[in-house]
Amino acid sequence: MTASPTDERIRKGDRTRRAILARATDIASLEGLEGLSIGRLATDLAISKSGVFAHFGSKEELQLAAIDAAVAIYRQRVVLPAQSEPSGLVRLWLLADGWLAYSRERVFPGGCFFFNAQAEFDARPGRVRDALATASSRWHDLLGKAAEDARCAGDTVADLDADQLVFEVIAFLEAANGTNLLHEDGRAYDRAATAIRSRLLNASTAPASLAPRLTPRGDLRDPAA
Amino acid sequence: MTASPTDERIRKGDRTRRAILARATDIASLEGLEGLSIGRLATDLAISKSGVFAHFGSKEELQLAAIDAAVAIYRQRVVLPAQSEPSGLVRLWLLADGWLAYSRERVFPGGCFFFNAQAEFDARPGRVRDALATASSRWHDLLGKAAEDARCAGDTVADLDADQLVFEVIAFLEAANGTNLLHEDGRAYDRAATAIRSRLLNASTAPASLAPRLTPRGDLRDPAA
DNA sequence: CCTACCGATCGGTAGG
DNA sequence: CCTACCGATCGGTAGG
Numbered sequence: 437m438t439a440s441p442t443d444e445r446i447r448k449g450d451r452t453r454r455a456i457l458a459r460a461t462d463i464a465s466l467e468g469l470e471g472l473s474i475g476r477l478a479t480d481l482a483i484s485k486s487g488v489f490a491h492f493g494s495k496e497e498l499q500l501a502a503i504d505a506a507v508a509i510y511r512q513r514v515v516l517p518a519q520s521e522p523s524g525l526v527r528l529w530l531l532a533d534g535w536l537a538y539s540r541e542r543v544f545p546g547g548c549f550f551f552n553a554q555a556e557f558d559a560r561p562g563r564v565r566d567a568l569a570t571a572s573s574r575w576h577d578l579l580g581k582a583a584e585d586a587r588c589a590g591d592t593v594a595d596l597d598a599d600q601l602v603f604e605v606i607a608f609l610e611a612a613n614g615t616n617l618l619h620e621d622g623r624a625y626d627r628a629a630t631a632i633r634s635r636l637l638n639a640s641t642a643p644a645s646l647a648p649r650l651t652p653r654g655d656l657r658d659p660a661a
Numbered sequence: 662m663t664a665s666p667t668d669e670r671i672r673k674g675d676r677t678r679r680a681i682l683a684r685a686t687d688i689a690s691l692e693g694l695e696g697l698s699i700g701r702l703a704t705d706l707a708i709s710k711s712g713v714f715a716h717f718g719s720k721e722e723l724q725l726a727a728i729d730a731a732v733a734i735y736r737q738r739v740v741l742p743a744q745s746e747p748s749g750l751v752r753l754w755l756l757a758d759g760w761l762a763y764s765r766e767r768v769f770p771g772g773c774f775f776f777n778a779q780a781e782f783d784a785r786p787g788r789v790r791d792a793l794a795t796a797s798s799r800w801h802d803l804l805g806k807a808a809e810d811a812r813c814a815g816d817t818v819a820d821l822d823a824d825q826l827v828f829e830v831i832a833f834l835e836a837a838n839g840t841n842l843l844h845e846d847g848r849a850y851d852r853a854a855t856a857i858r859s860r861l862l863n864a865s866t867a868p869a870s871l872a873p874r875l876t877p878r879g880d881l882r883d884p885a886a
Numbered sequence: 887c888c889t890a891c892c893g894a895t896c897g898g899t900a901g902g
Numbered sequence: 903c904c905t906a907c908c909g910a911t912c913g914g915t916a917g918g
Contacts, residue, residue: 448903449903452903465784466784466785467784467785468693468695468781470693470696471695473895473896473897474896474897474898475895475896475897476895483903483904484903484904484905485897485898486898486899486903486904486905486906487903487904489897489898489899490903491903494897494898495896495897495898545784546783546784547783547784551780552780552781552784554839554843555776555777555780555781555839556693556777556780556781558771558772558839558842558843559690559691559692559770559771559772559777559842560691560692565843568843569843569844572843572844573844599852600852600855600856603836603840603849603852603853603856604833604852604856606836607832607833607835607836607853607856608829608832610832610835610836610839611828611831611832611835611836614779614780614783614835615828617783617784618779618783618790618793618794618797619794619797619798624828627824627825627828627829628828628832630825631825631828631829631832673887674887677887698911698912698913699912699913699914700911700912700913701911708887708888709887709888709889710913710914711887711888711889711890711914711915712887712888714913714914714915715887716887718914719913719914720912720913720914
């Protein structure tokens with residue numbers, strides 16, 4: 437069976453929707469989710485304003501769809517690569533190091549999509565803020581689970597405060613992103629990696645054997661360097 | 662000599678300007694420096710739009726004036742109270758603890774003015790971004806000077822990396838502000854205070870005598886509690 | 887500080 | 903997906 441004209445039309449609609457969202461997440465990372473305007477998206481993509489509008493129905497729905505799209509990219513880029521790692525502390529490191537690469541390599545041109553969106557909406561009640569808070573909680577929980585796994589496996593000091601550790605790790609990630617963007621200072625990523633490595637070794641019961649596994653991403657991709 | 666009509670008019674103009682900027686910094690902390698609109702300021706203050714406009718000449722100048730006003734409040738509230746402290750490490754603590762109080766007590770209703778403004782402008786070149794980068798650098802330098810003072814006085818380990826310590830302290834402050842705003846979680850401030858205290862004690866050559874001086878602000882104001 | 891106005895852009899709608 | 907349109911609001915100006 438060949439594709440029907442209806443299938444074709446649906447597929448084309450999906451492609452347009454994806455193109456809109458790709459542009460929307462980029463713009464939002466640079467100028468904010470509120471700075472995102474339907475008219476500008478239309479101009480950039482050379483379609484009509486109402487053509488963009490029809491895909492979402494309101495600006496708020498567009499913002500929510502952009503958040504979903506950004507979550508999917510984040511999952512692919514930061515979360516998935518670390519999921520097969522069995523050791524909690526090493527998984528925590530891979531997640532953190534993957535996040536630093538995600539920020540440094542400008543997967544979104546304005547730096548971490550969520551960093552900007554959260555600062556923008558943290559004082560504005562509504563569905564957008566709720567969606568951002570949920571995404572943030574999931575990320576916290578993912579790191580928290582890795583820390584708890586490590587503790588249950590006896591890889592950390594018995595009285596490890598997993599929430600405190602996660603708070604500190606995330607603080608370093610966001611500070612690296614923010615400092616790098618505002619001051620164009622690449623050392624911020626090194627400072628964050630140093631701080632996180634130090635915290636993980638401090639929590640570990642076997643720092644000597646953990647240390648060589650906390651290598652930066654670049655070393656893994658290019659072992660000859 | 663009594664005040665001339667001209668003096669009177671100048672004084673009234675100053676009062677209006679101050680009222681505009683007080684409102685402007687509050688709005689900007691909640692909705693961003695770009696979300697700040699001249700028309701809305703005029704409505705809120707019950708004066709005409711061009712009346713607001715005349716004080717600044719452009720929206721960018723209004724934004725720059727709002728940053729200056731926020732810097733003055735920040736100085737008064739966070740920087741000055743710690744300046745008389747002779748010990749570098751204790752001064753660093755007082756600055757950090759004062760910052761947490763400034764965020765927690767919502768000196769600006771949307772949390773730290775600079776946290777929001779920096780996330781908003783860190784990817785937009787221009788005078789506003791430059792002013793924010795300068796303010797950020799001054800804050801970094803102020804904390805860095807306190808750390809260097811401590812090191813020169815022999816209060817820290819000899820090979821202390823002052824920039825690394827400052828990076829970590831600021832990371833904890835901003836994470837506390839962001840987490841508290843997005844999740845309405847007061848524990849974020851305790852986590853930041855715990856983390857900073859731990860870092861300072863770790864850097865100190867005399868942690869046992871330093872520890873009792875790293876008390877939270879509330880304890881100082883109400884010793885009976 | 888005011889009124890009155892400008893062109894541009896905003897989100898959103900009607901009708902196709 | 904389109905054209906054509908709506909009221910509201912934006913930053914900014916003219917003239918006082």
